[in-house]
Amino acid sequence: MSYVALRMLLGDKLKYLGLIAGISFAAMLITQQAGILVGLAHQTGAFIRDTSQADIWLMDPEVRFSQDALALKDTLLYRARSVEGVEWAVPLYFGFVKMKLPDGTRKVVQVVGLDDATLTGGPPEMVVGQLSDLRKDKALLVDATIMDTKLALRREGGRPLKIGDRVTFSDKQEAVVTATYKASRSFFWEPMVYTTYSRAKQLAPTEPKMTPYVLVKAKPGVDLHDLTQRLEAQLGVRARTNAEFDRATVNFILKETGILINFGMAVALGFAVGALVAGQMLYNFTLDNLRYYGALKALGTTNARLMGMVLLQAAVVGLIGYGIGVGLAAGLGTLVAKGGLAFLLPWQILVLTAGAILVICLASAGLCLSRVLKLEAAAVFK
Amino acid sequence: MREMEGKDMATATKNSRSDAKPAPTGLAVHCRGVTKHYGAGDNKVMALRGVDLEIAYGQLMMLVGPSGCGKTTLISVIAGILDRDEGECSVFGVDYETISQRQRTLWRGQNIGFVFQAFNLLPTLTAAENAAVPLMILGEGRHSAVKKAEDVLARVGLEGRSKSLPSQLSGGQQQRVAIARALVHQPRLIVCDEPTSALDEHTGHSVMRLLKGVAMAEDRALVIVTHDARIFSFADRIATMNDGVVTRVAAPDALTH
Known part of the structure; x- marks a missing residue:
């Protein structure tokens, strides 16, 4: 039935591309904003890292x-x-x-x-x-x-x-x-x-x-x-190692300048927009296919298997959308960084974005499943 | 998972043999005093008010009657996709109330074939893939299932169209694909809802000949809900329903005369 689930997903090119675009957009927004935030944070400690011949800074x-x-x-x-x-x-x-x-x-x-x-x-x-x-x-x-x-x-x-x-x-x-x-x-x-x-x-x-x-x-x-x-x-006096001074500088700038709040909000916005766009698209996709899920149920497909089908569809669009979104963000970020602006893409951002996309996909799939599992097979005769 | 489903299937079969009431000899479907309502309070509607119906092995039974008389509700109860409120109903000796929902779903997948009025063919699957769906649900590999489905499609006259999408087929051809889907796993009971309503007389007769010719056997039964008087002659028995009860069961000749 995995094949049927994938054909349902991939068969309608327009809806499929819409779903991928929604997830990609969310992944790109989250990755890019987080990358800029980390890039800015990294830049705040540039002077300390460039002055790294010593081990410890003494200061007031x-x-x-x-x-x-x-x-x-x-x-x-x-x-x-x-x-x-x-x-x-x-x-x-x-x-x-x-x-x-x-x-x-x-x-x-x-x-x-x-x-x-x-x-x-x-x-x-x-x-x-x-x-x-x-x-x-x-x-x-x-x-x-x-x-x-x-x-x-x-x-x-x-x-x-x-x-x-x-x-x-x-x-x-x-x-x-x-x-x-x-x-x-x-x-x-x-x-x-x-x-x-x-x-x-x-x-x-x-x-x-x-x-x-x-x-x-x-x-x-x-x-x-x-x-x-x-x-x-x-x-x-105060004695800080290079790493401690770097961390203190990053923390101070992020907290006192409002950068963390601003970019944090941008990341949250990316997540919210992505969740709404992708969630609604996935939900609409399921609604459009509801009668076919009903038919499959009547024909003998168990709820567990239907659940597997919906989760597989969500996983596929999630994975592809994540890959495209992160790829686009990395490409754009590289261009931006070449132009001198802040952008860094450590593995933690990739994990954060993957987690966010996973949450979006699971939430959307959960919403879809609530409809599919409650669906009465008898509805196919209506 | 397939092992589990096999185990569940075995339990369902065991229940049908020992725990459930044994079906009367020679009856594929046995319903007595079946009731079903929808809604509650002022909106409560009694769809079935105590239906008695018996369908013998090898019999093609048509359910006729005005809209809203309970035909679709009755085939839904018989097919195990709707729970009855009261009464007795067993299909090939299995009373659905004695098995779990999951077992019922698995049993249905193995023993019942459906032909829906709206066909409900998956638009992104080819004709052969659509017809192969019941086999895939039963755990058969895609290639083997599609191969078997192509054979059935050939039997319903759709040789050469197995790779067509539903949107590339006429209404009559789509109906044949739906019939192939209902036959591919060799179910013992086939339930059809208005199978000829969207077809012209010639195609309708062709579909009925097909259903009767391919689907009927001594160990099987066929139930067809229809308004289409043009196909009454294909029935072995016709049950007339009115206001939630079966008012008459007769041979087609008796009804048309």
Whole structure:
């Protein structure tokens, strides 16, 4: 009878395609919105992941996310180096500073200052030049991917910022674009520039004896959890591993910006629309075939077998619709991601979508079954 | 599942042999005092008010009477797709009330063939696949079932049309497919509801000759509900119903004279 069930489903091409389209639409909507949400969440931790040479970040206990840097005393660096289990510790400057481009336009940029001696915490990939170029006078590293967009010189006809251009910080401190880098795409809009720690403190108007972050590397074999506890107990600051800081940043951004609610609602909407469209189509399909189910019942098909037929039909449209929907979402997502927008498709989203489609199909099939199983076989004579 | 169904079938057969009341000798269908109502309260309608009917083995019984007199309700009760309220009714010795709904469904699949007025052919199945449905319900593989159905289709004059969809067949051809479906699993009782109502006289007679020729045998019976006086002559007996009771059972000659 599986063959009969499939022929009933596939025989009417229009209804079948409508069913597939409904499920595909739901699967695509759920996958795409969830993929964008996860992509955005992933981008919030880009700076932390790109600064992963160390194991632990020391920060003010009030810091909520990576761009929320608050100042610590400079002396903390030396105290951290003396804590048992610490291999090395370096300062990392982070702050928002106003930067004037060569054409006179001003931009707020994120300035990252790397330890002068080791340049620890630099970008993951250099495009033009080397990280060691930062040791040149007034050197500045700029993100290569935004030199012709966010950092383009609008008053000079949109000319891209280029190596050798001079920029000014806080209207007095000059820097020179010396090299370019490529980093992970960040959730935060402001361009990020790298320089040395000492130069960063000159560029930015900040307290002279304060540092936003200290990066700590654990000695081989030291348990990171134990070390963070020891650092917090001995230094009175907050110590977070890269993963913990990343997670805290993601959680803060998702909760405080309303992104989670907005995209969560979009995912829920996708589910609701999919459930309604696909559910109604499957239900109508069953209603259209009700008299044939009645005939099958009269001819000796048991309720259990009818149930199997309806579930098989739901499973087939569910599986095909899921495949098409997820495929479309992945294709669109890849295009979107190439254009620079956020999209990630971890296996958990595939499972979530599969679960949602399963619920939609089971609910629709349940609705259909309530009609099929209650159907009196005698109705075929009416 | 098929094993289970086989077990259920065995139980149903056992019930028919031992637990159920034995059918009177020579009777395929035995109904006595059968009542059936629809609705409740002010809307209660008595469809059957105490029907007595006996159909012998090898007999073609026609049920005639005005619309709403209970003909369809009676064949539904006889076919086991509708529960009676009161009275006795056994088909080949099986009283449906002594077996479960599931057993009844399985028993029906094995022993009863249906020809519906509206044919109820599945529009997405070919003629052969439609005719093969009862065999597939009984668990036979599709290829073997379709092969047998093609043989039956040939017997009803539809050789060469086995791969046609119902929409590609005329009304008469669709009726023949419906008849093939009713015959393919060699049921002992065939129940037909207005099998000729949509057909012209020539095709109607052809269908009746077919039914009588192919379906009838000593161990079988045929019940036909009809308004079509043109086919009365094919009946062995004609039961006239009025207002929920059988008022007369007679040979066709007696009725037409």
